[in-house]
Amino acid sequence: MTSACRKIAAPNLAEPPNATWSNGLVIGNEVVLSGMTARGGDGRAMGGASVEGQMLAVLDKIQGLVEAAGGGAHNIYKLVVYVTDIGRKDEVNAARAAFFRPHYPCSTLVEVSGLVFPDLLVEVDAFANLAADLRA
Amino acid sequence: MTSACRKIAAPNLAEPPNATWSNGLVIGNEVVLSGMTARGGDGRAMGGASVEGQMLAVLDKIQGLVEAAGGGAHNIYKLVVYVTDIGRKDEVNAARAAFFRPHYPCSTLVEVSGLVFPDLLVEVDAFANLAADLRA
Amino acid sequence: MTSACRKIAAPNLAEPPNATWSNGLVIGNEVVLSGMTARGGDGRAMGGASVEGQMLAVLDKIQGLVEAAGGGAHNIYKLVVYVTDIGRKDEVNAARAAFFRPHYPCSTLVEVSGLVFPDLLVEVDAFANLAADLRA
Numbered sequence: 001m002t003s004a005c006r007k008i009a010a011p012n013l014a015e016p017p018n019a020t021w022s023n024g025l026v027i028g029n030e031v032v033l034s035g036m037t038a039r040g041g042d043g044r045a046m047g048g049a050s051v052e053g054q055m056l057a058v059l060d061k062i063q064g065l066v067e068a069a070g071g072g073a074h075n076i077y078k079l080v081v082y083v084t085d086i087g088r089k090d091e092v093n094a095a096r097a098a099f100f101r102p103h104y105p106c107s108t109l110v111e112v113s114g115l116v117f118p119d120l121l122v123e124v125d126a127f128a129n130l131a132a133d134l135r136a
Numbered sequence: 137m138t139s140a141c142r143k144i145a146a147p148n149l150a151e152p153p154n155a156t157w158s159n160g161l162v163i164g165n166e167v168v169l170s171g172m173t174a175r176g177g178d179g180r181a182m183g184g185a186s187v188e189g190q191m192l193a194v195l196d197k198i199q200g201l202v203e204a205a206g207g208g209a210h211n212i213y214k215l216v217v218y219v220t221d222i223g224r225k226d227e228v229n230a231a232r233a234a235f236f237r238p239h240y241p242c243s244t245l246v247e248v249s250g251l252v253f254p255d256l257l258v259e260v261d262a263f264a265n266l267a268a269d270l271r272a
Numbered sequence: 273m274t275s276a277c278r279k280i281a282a283p284n285l286a287e288p289p290n291a292t293w294s295n296g297l298v299i300g301n302e303v304v305l306s307g308m309t310a311r312g313g314d315g316r317a318m319g320g321a322s323v324e325g326q327m328l329a330v331l332d333k334i335q336g337l338v339e340a341a342g343g344g345a346h347n348i349y350k351l352v353v354y355v356t357d358i359g360r361k362d363e364v365n366a367a368r369a370a371f372f373r374p375h376y377p378c379s380t381l382v383e384v385s386g387l388v389f390p391d392l393l394v395e396v397d398a399f400a401n402l403a404a405d406l407r408a
Contacts, residue, residue: 005349005404020368021379025349027404032350035380077141077161078168080261082382086250096156107157108171108261110218111250114358114383125352125380132141132163213277213297214304216397222386232292243293244307244397246354247386268277268299 004028010064014041024065031069031128035082036061037120045119051083051091052098055122059099062126071130073099078106080125086111092122103134140164146200150177160201167205167264171218172197173256181255187219187227188234191258195235198262207266209235214242216261222247228258239270276300282336286313296337303341303400307354308333309392317391323355323363324370327394331371334398343402345371350378352397358383364394375406 008024008031015023025032038046038054047053063073081092092109105127115123144160144167151159161168174182174190183189199209217228228245241263251259280296280303287295297304310318310326310333319325335345353364364381377399387395 005406005408018365020365020372020376021351022376023378025378025404025406027349027401032378032399034350034378035352035382077163078170079157080171086252089252093154093156100156104156104158106159106161106168106170108259109252110171110248110259112382113249113385116358116361116381123380123382127168129163132161134141134161136141213299214306215293216307222388225388229290229292236292240292240294242295242297242304242306244395245388246307246384246395249385263304265299268297270277270297272277 008065008068010068013061013064024069026069029129029131031066031071031075031130033062033065033126033128035123035125037115037117037123039117039120045117049121051088051121052095054120055092055095055124056099058122058124059095062124066128069130071128074103074133074135075128075130076105076126077129077132077134078127080108082110082112082115082123084112084115084121105134144201144204146204149197149200160205162205165265165267167202167207167211167266169198169201169262169264171259171261173251173253173259175253175256185257187224187257188231190256191228191231191260192235194258194260195231198260202264205266207264210239210269210271211264211266212241212262213265213268213270214263216244218246218248218251218259220248220251220257241270280337280340282340285333285336296341298341301401301403303338303343303347303402305334305337305398305400307395307397309387309389309395311389311392321393323360323393324367326392327364327367327396328371330394330396331367334396338400341402343400346375346405346407347400347402348377348398349401349404349406350399352380354382354384354387354395356384356387356393360393377406
């Protein structure tokens with residue numbers, strides 16, 4: 001009765017050698033992910049000072065992990081979006097529209113007082129299930 | 137092996153035409169919801185400046201969505217409650233007691249620095265499962 | 273088709289008589305928990321002013337609840353870590369390493385503006401599944 005539980009390794013999203021977390025796990029059909037940010041391999045935020053740009057970079061990372069699990073963007077059924085400035089929520093909307101239209105996952109959006117690095121403007125916790133298809 | 141994935145439409149909780157999220161989805165037995173606030177159809181916060189009042193309005197919305205999925209309040213097994221003033225946590229307790237007593241879901245409570253509109257005092261991320269009955 | 277839904281009672285983690293939440297529930301194989309803090313039975317934070325110390329106390333509580341559900345630390349597949357000072361994230365890493373090495377759950381980390389009591393430095397929302405084994 002034990003579900004397979006395996007780590008996801010996305011080609012362009014290495015975990016640092018001293019990471020104390022897993023980027024992604026697959027448990028049964030559920031794709032479990034860590035909160036993702038736009039931090040790139042060089043330590044700089046992809047998307048620069050744009051919330052929309054950072055969020056699109058984050059969604060690309062998330063898509064890469066879900067694909068590494070054998071699925072695709074259409075399996076993403078929920079986001080929890082943490083921003084550092086809720087006044088820029090229109091940029092969150094723009095990124096969600098660009099990435100998901102017309103099949104939108106559920107989404108929660110709150111402003112937090114800080115993310116793991118000062119240049120990060122948004123972090124996204126995503127939930128996906130390989131047996132769910134939002135296009136259906 | 138694809139789980140049914142369908143959108144929930146609650147009669148009194150329309151998504152705005154330009155919404156970049158889904159209010160609710162059902163995946164298998166799991167009812168997946170977006171974070172809900174007390175914002176009413178007229179753009180004003182139901183419950184006014186009362187955390188308890190807003191939270192009861194939010195829980196009513198959530199119940200409506202779970203009912204639209206074919207369940208009820210007894211299927212709600214977890215809340216994540218985001219408030220803008222943790223000093224008013226007694227009002228959160230009062231609302232949970234009024235709504236759920238005596239069968240309480242799990243609940244997480246944190247203070248965030250902002251919600252999507254300035255008059256909102258609380259947002260609730262709720263989790264429900266049609267096959268789980270907290271009264272059992 | 274109703275999944276068993278039962279409350280978890282950990283011997284050393286009583287719910288206060290007026291609690292408006294459940295510490296833990298088991299729904300099928302899923303262990304559902306409330307956000308946990310280092311607050312002890314005497315009302316003081318275990319681990320004092322150390323983020324690492326508080327987080328280890330929190331992880332001990334979580335382990336106790338998962339064990340009360342019939343599982344163990346190896347069933348914990350995700351954490352959402354809320355800290356009040358993101359500048360102390362190295363202490364979060366240290367606690368995760370001490371507790372989980374070498375099998376790490378996914379983990380999300382954000383800074384919030386407040387937790388339920390002023391001496392609390394960290395709250396952890398943990399997710400576990402009795403059918404998932406991160407050692408596998």
